[in-house]
Amino acid sequence: MSRRRISFRTELPLLVWLVVVWGALWRDFSPGNLVFGALIAVIVARIFYLPPVELSGRFNVLRAIPFVVVFLGKVVAASFQVMYLAIFRGPSVTNAVVAVPLRSHSDLMVTATGHVISLIPGSLVVEVDRSTSTLYIHGLNVRNDSDTAKLRREVQDTEASLIRIMGTRAEMDALQAEGWPATRGVSS
Amino acid sequence: MTPNATGVDAVIDAVTAVLLIVGALMSLGAAIGLLRFPDLMSRMHAATKPQVLGLFLVLAAIGLQLREWWVWPVLLVAWIFQLLTVPVSAHMVGRAGYRTKHLHPELLSADELEAVVLRAAGERAAEKAQEAGPDAPHSRNGGHPGGITGDSRPKGNGGASS
Numbered sequence: 177m178s179r180r181r182i183s184f185r186t187e188l189p190l191l192v193w194l195v196v197v198w199g200a201l202w203r204d205f206s207p208g209n210l211v212f213g214a215l216i217a218v219i220v221a222r223i224f225y226l227p228p229v230e231l232s233g234r235f236n237v238l239r240a241i242p243f244v245v246v247f248l249g250k251v252v253a254a255s256f257q258v259m260y261l262a263i264f265r266g267p268s269v270t271n272a273v274v275a276v277p278l279r280s281h282s283d284l285m286v287t288a289t290g291h292v293i294s295l296i297p298g299s300l301v302v303e304v305d306r307s308t309s310t311l312y313i314h315g316l317n318v319r320n321d322s323d324t325a326k327l328r329r330e331v332q333d334t335e336a337s338l339i340r341i342m343g344t345r346a347e348m349d350a351l352q353a354e355g356w357p358a359t360r361g362v363s364s
Numbered sequence: 365m366t367p368n369a370t371g372v373d374a375v376i377d378a379v380t381a382v383l384l385i386v387g388a389l390m391s392l393g394a395a396i397g398l399l400r401f402p403d404l405m406s407r408m409h410a411a412t413k414p415q416v417l418g419l420f421l422v423l424a425a426i427g428l429q430l431r432e433w434w435v436w437p438v439l440l441v442a443w444i445f446q447l448l449t450v451p452v453s454a455h456m457v458g459r460a461g462y463r464t465k466h467l468h469p470e471l472l473s474a475d476e477l478e479a480v481v482l483r484a485a486g487e488r489a490a491e492k493a494q495e496a497g498p499d500a501p502h503s504r505n506g507g508h509p510g511g512i513t514g515d516s517r518p519k520g521n522g523g524a525s526s
Contacts, residue, residue: 200437259393266400294451
């Protein structure tokens, strides 16, 4: 098994997460249990072969916290929106499948964007094209071209926020070059 | 958190009741959506979103009622796993549903995937015709490197080799 070594620093978030899951499942966060959990986490991460997740090495907590708050708000909004559409529109709802090209080609970023997009109002990932990094989104209640444009902009805004949280330097620079002000909020 | 403070108890009970009822309403909304939406992919919207919020509310209610600090990490982990798995399963169902034509094209105001899928299918058919051998069927699901079946493309960055 040959595998490119990834640095301990990029692996650390995964190990911390595994230890947290271990502690939560044992309902025991005493130091002894956590050390044992860390040992198992290291063994698991070393033995079981998975393609390494390529973290960019930077994570902006100050941008992550408002993003999480906005995200939770959108999850709530999504639930009520779907409920409203289910009750009042029902069978006559109009949808669309929209292709949204993403900026980033990193697997992690495409996955994260897809996840967030699937949980916020009105969108669901139908298909992912890795070679061109394009998401095909199924939009609920998309009636015309302006709705399509709105959906596309929302997806790209989400990706921009994620890049600002944990994108690589190169992605950040591309974002800046595109004319996204760095001070722009996370909400669309 | 003090057991003899009945006022606090009443407030916590009230909050719990509200959380449970709203959470149950979310599940009801998901069920209504499953019944009323016309095609598979709209139903996946109903099956994913209200249910994630509903689970969150019910878990929060459990956390409030048990009043033990150790349930919070368990509940949080449960919800995070829900957040991570729901989009994936919705994506897989939606993808399979799209490919097997479980949708009503007349209800779509735009479909930018259709042409791509048709092109990929055409290329695959052409490939199969080219091979024209007895081993042709097994290439049906095989990696089609540049095409839409992007997830079957081998990882370029893992260095996975024997």
